[in-house]
Amino acid sequence: VPGVVVPLSGQTITTPMHPNIAVKSVFVKAVTNGKDVGIRMDWGDQSKNDTTIGPQHFRDQAAIQFPVNTSGAPPFQCMGQSGGTVNLWRWNAEWQKDLGKDSAGIWDVDNEYPAIFWDYYYEEPAGGVTYLDRIGRSLGPFNTGIWSGNIMSDPEMRVGSVEDLNANGFSTLTTQAHQDVVGNGVWEHSGSLKGGCCNGPTWRVVYKRALTTSDPNDVQFKGGASVPVAFAVWDGQNVERDGMKGISTWFSLQIP
The missing domain is CATH 2.60.40.1190 (Immunoglobulin-like)
Structure with a gap:
């Protein structure tokens, strides 16, 4: 062509x-x-x-x-x-x-900085992180992008790249x-x-x-x-x- x-x-x-x-x-x-x-x-x-x-x-x-x-x-x-x-x-x-990036479907902070220390949010497992596969009740206060339906934040809204x-x-x-x-x-x-x-x-x-x-x-x-x-x-x-x-x-x- x-x-x-x-x-x-x-x-x-x-x-x-x-x-x-x-x-x-x-x-x-x-x-x-x-x-x-x-x-x-x-x-x-x-x-x-x-x-x-x-x-x-x-x-x-x-x-x-x-x-x-x-x-x-x-x-x-x-x-x-x-x-x-x-x-x-x-x-x-x-x-x-x-x-194809793990179950969360996104390259996140812990991937970019593997030595980072994570705190955790109330009502989530110790050491847990607010994201799609482990969100808990803190999604709204701590991840407003996904909560508001922003395609830049939520990979589940995308069909690809x-x-x-x-x-x-x-x-x-x-x-x-x-x-x-x-x-x-x-x-x-x-x-x-x-x-x-x-x-x-x-x-x-x-x-x-x-x-x-x-x-x-x-x-x-x-x-x-x-x-x-x-x-x-x-x-x-x-x-x-x-x-x-x-x-x-x-x-x-x-x-x-």
Whole structure:
């Protein structure tokens, strides 16, 4: 499957911004079997950043963006606009690390810092920790993220390492109630990508979704259509997060 090199530049329209981004381009491929669409993003990354347990940690991430309404001119490329909602598929290296991680399903503080001394919460076993497999009554007071239904805190709300979202402008990013996108990411110590994107340590991330869904907040792919698509990458080692990221302009994804 042929691919294209997509150039990226720093987001410099709203704060927080980071003009000195680490990833300057991504190598993109797309395929379909008539039922699903698959998109692969490859980019060079000298370090694997897949945890945010410590305050000094920032995760590697990558996102694909589509307008929900694919007819006419696409909305503003940075998170859409009022009346121009976008559908984003955001892959998260930390969620990738969490997949298959013990019964709690998450890389937690005791994994990152194995020598840590744990206190314990009232009404839990001595030495116990408030988490999914051993929560006790202290879940609400001590783990407000899970208690409030935050997908960033609760791995049971996820279908994998990709989050399905919508936005219609800055500060409107919202997790969808129904998650339809799956994906997988692998960091390789060495790699050589066709098209001149990069050599050396490399992230390779694949996204997959059905061509059409019943969710009105999803982009829909129809045979013979051309769908606007844009890309973004965050390099955790370069302390990139939120609006501090590399972004592309709109490109066209042709569905055969």
